[in-house]
Amino acid sequence: xxxxxxxxMAAGALFPSAASAARPDTVQKSLDTLVRExxxxxxxxxxxxxxxxxxxxxxGVGDLKTGxxxxxxxxxxAGSNTKAFTAVVVLQLVAEKKVALDAPVDTYLPGLLxxxxxxGRHITVRQLLQHTSGLPExxxxxxxxxxxxxxxxxxxxxxxxDGALARKAHFAPGEKWEYSNxxxxxxxxxxxxxxxxxxxxxxxxxxxxRIGLRHTYFPTPGETTVHEPHPKGYERETDDGPLVDYxxxxxxxxxxxxxxxxxxxxxxxxxxxxxxxxxLPPAQLAxxxxxxxxxxxxxxxxxxxxxxxTPLSCGGVYWxxxxxxxxxxxxxxxxxxGRAANVAVTTTPTGAASRHVEAAVDTALCR
Numbered sequence: 359x360x361x362x363x364x365x366x367m368a369a370g371a372l373f374p375s376a377a378s379a380a381r382p383d384t385v386q387k388s389l390d391t392l393v394r395e396x397x398x399x400x401x402x403x404x405x406x407x408x409x410x411x412x413x414x415x416x417x418g419v420g421d422l423k424t425g426x427x428x429x430x431x432x433x434x435x436a437g438s439n440t441k442a443f444t445a446v447v448v449l450q451l452v453a454e455k456k457v458a459l460d461a462p463v464d465t466y467l468p469g470l471l472x473x474x475x476x477x478g479r480h481i482t483v484r485q486l487l488q489h490t491s492g493l494p495e496x497x498x499x500x501x502x503x504x505x506x507x508x509x510x511x512x513x514x515x516x517x518x519x520d521g522a523l524a525r526k527a528h529f530a531p532g533e534k535w536e537y538s539n540x541x542x543x544x545x546x547x548x549x550x551x552x553x554x555x556x557x558x559x560x561x562x563x564x565x566x567x568r569i570g571l572r573h574t575y576f577p578t579p580g581e582t583t584v585h586e587p588h589p590k591g592y593e594r595e596t597d598d599g600p601l602v603d604y605x606x607x608x609x610x611x612x613x614x615x616x617x618x619x620x621x622x623x624x625x626x627x628x629x630x631x632x633x634x635x636x637x638l639p640p641a642q643l644a645x646x647x648x649x650x651x652x653x654x655x656x657x658x659x660x661x662x663x664x665x666x667x668t669p670l671s672c673g674g675v676y677w678x679x680x681x682x683x684x685x686x687x688x689x690x691x692x693x694x695x696g697r698a699a700n701v702a703v704t705t706t707p708t709g710a711a712s713r714h715v716e717a718a719v720d721t722a723l724c725r
Contacts, residue, residue: 384725388718389417389701396711398703399601400428400589404622405722406630406698414623418704420589422601429587431621433573434702435609436688437681439625440576440618441542443561445487445664446632447549449642450564452483456552459484459645459663466548470519475527483548485531486541487663488650492529493540496522502611505684510582513610519543535650535661539615542664546614557614569631574620582606584619589704591685601705604685616683622690622700629678629692632665647677656716666691668716672724682706689719699723 389401400418416428451457463471463478463486471478476493485491499521501508522540529536546557553560558576566574573586583606592601609617620628631637638646649660649667658669667675668691678691678700687707690700699722703715 383415385413385415385699385718385722386417388714388721389415392703392707392711392714392718393418396703396707396714398705398707398711399592400704401701401718402428402432402434402589402622402703403699403701403718403722404431404626406626406696408696410696412623418589420704422590422592423603428589431573431623433584433586433588433619433621434686434688434704435584435591435681435683436574436618436620436625437612437616437683437686438539439620439628439679439681439688440561440612440614440616441681442628442632442664442679443565443576443618444542444545444549444557444614445646446637447557447560447564448483448487448545449638449646449663451549451552452645453639453642457483457548459487463544463548466551467544470547471523471544473523473527474525475530476523481531483545484645484663486545486548488535489537489541489652489661490533490535490650491531491538491541492527492533492536493538493544494522494525494528495538496540496543497611499524508611509604509607511611512579512608513613515543515547515613518611518613519547535652535654537652537654537661539612542615543613549614558617561618565628565637569627569636571620571624571627574618574624574628577609577617577619579610580608582608591683591704593684593705607684609683612683616681618681622688622702625678625688625690625700626692626698629690630696630698633677633692633694668719670724671720676719676723687712687715689715690722691719693723697723 392398392401403415406412420428481491496518549557590605646663649662652661676691680689688702692698701718
């Protein structure tokens with residue numbers, strides 16, 4: 359099936375001048391490349407410039423079977439952007455003096471983290487949020503080797519954690535940085551223990567509702583569909599294999615590490631509100647922005663507490679997180695001077711294609 363390219367759509371009341379409209383739009387060109395050369399079924403972007411003007415872009419098709427257009431600012435599975443939401447809730451609890459960043463996990467979940475080189479008495483809350491705990495990745499457990507078999511299976515967080523605890527710690531707490539979804543599984547359990555409420559409800563109450571993210575939600579147990587208009591998400595099981603529709607699944611497997619559904623525009627609103635001090639007091643926002651090198655995520659990338667800083671080709675950095683869920687990848691963030699951009703593609707690209715998604719964000723923020 360041929361891939362159609364969507365037109366640029368202005369989302370605000372302000373429109374470009376005739377001179378700028380005559381020039382090829384670099385953001386649209388980036389999305390077209392992701393579809394045409396990198397074989398993403400669809401690509402979407404929302405970009406806000408220094409003057410507050412917002413544009414929404416699409417390319418490709420939203421449904422390969424029907425050829426339907428990509429929904430304007432459609433919902434996507436936001437993957438590990440969820441970690442920023444979870445970290446905000448934990449840091450709000452820190453501000454409320456219900457959690458201490460440098461307290462051991464055993465303070466809140468006594469005896470939970472025990473295994474080969476794993477001891478919750480020596481892993482702090484900060485190390486969970488910063489990915490310096492040494493906890494092994496629960497998604498590497500054998501149960502996930504045949505993903506289609508568990509695509510619609512509901513997982514309890516403790517079941518997921520057991521998959522990690524069956525493996526050896528990767529390093530001693532604080533020794534180095536290494537990304538592990540297990541860290542945010544445990545952070546979610548701390549939120550539930552301290553508040554007495556499900557982590558999804560706390561994210562909804564403390565973050566989503568607080569700043570009015572109307573198209574963002576944390577799936578409830580048993581949900582497998584995406585609520586609002588959305589492009590379908592696809593995966594190739596082999597490099598040259600057919601695209602398989604992975605839009606529907608039970609995201610309990612990602613939980614506090616990656617279950618949130620959102621839109622590019624809502625993710626821009628979230629990170630703008632976060633960096634603007636609307637979700638955390640100054641002390642906790644400063645902690646969130648205190649970073650360590652995380653070169654595995656790209657040259658010059660640094661990781662704070664559920665928040666990354668990424669260098670821009672035009673100078674400075676942008677703050678965000680990004681996420682991957684089967685069928686979707688999102689990248690983006692905001693700058694200190696108010697620029698915001700988020701890009702989504704409806705597959706999980708690798709190699710050069712993955713770098714092109716990052717480059718599309720850089721293009722959007724530096725144009």
